[in-house]
Amino acid sequence: GQQLNQSPQSMFIQEGEDVSMNCTSSSIFNTWLWYKQDPGEGPVLLIALYKAGELTSNGRLTAQFGITRKDSFLNISASIPSDVGIYFCAGRGQGANSKLTFGKGITLSVRP
């Protein structure tokens, strides 16, 4: 089946720093989504990308849909302590019955 690769599993940054996360796949995806999961909560949608090359911002977050349609990245600028959590990428492949595939997530820690 389709797989999404997110690495590393954990990232540690200093408050105020920018951080970038990648998500890659061997398959083409038509939609890329980025979710954040706070401890003890369900994932919440951050950004949705629907078109190759699309660059979308949501406050301090910026995400891009790769031109090859096999990757996406998420940037967080000027990190703050509440940015801690698990960041998941998700993609939907081609075909009407294609389902969302999730990456394994990256746990972000922000040191004050």
Place this chain on the structure above:
Amino acid sequence: NAGVTQTPKFRILKIGQSMTLQCTQDMNHNYMYWYRQDPGMGLKLIYYSVGAGITDKGEVPNGYNVSRSTTEDFPLRLELAAPSQTSVYFCASSFQIVAFFGQGTRLTVV
């Protein structure tokens, strides 16, 4: 607006017991999903439904059953709980692509 509601939030089961995890959504979404989340492993799809009366297996369906008698409800049934089913379970719903998640049920099988 409640969104996706899961009950219970926590549960401890003994090996061999059965239980039903409840999930309901009030957004009139046609698609509903059950995922399990294990540490460092992301979200694995257990079962999904494209509408009332229609269900299908995901990546890891063994040991689980589902039903979808209404648009709103999508319960997940564990018939014979096993320690390998210790996990956090998330229900989600979507109209098209974007999935909205419940807060999860943390299940421990001892």
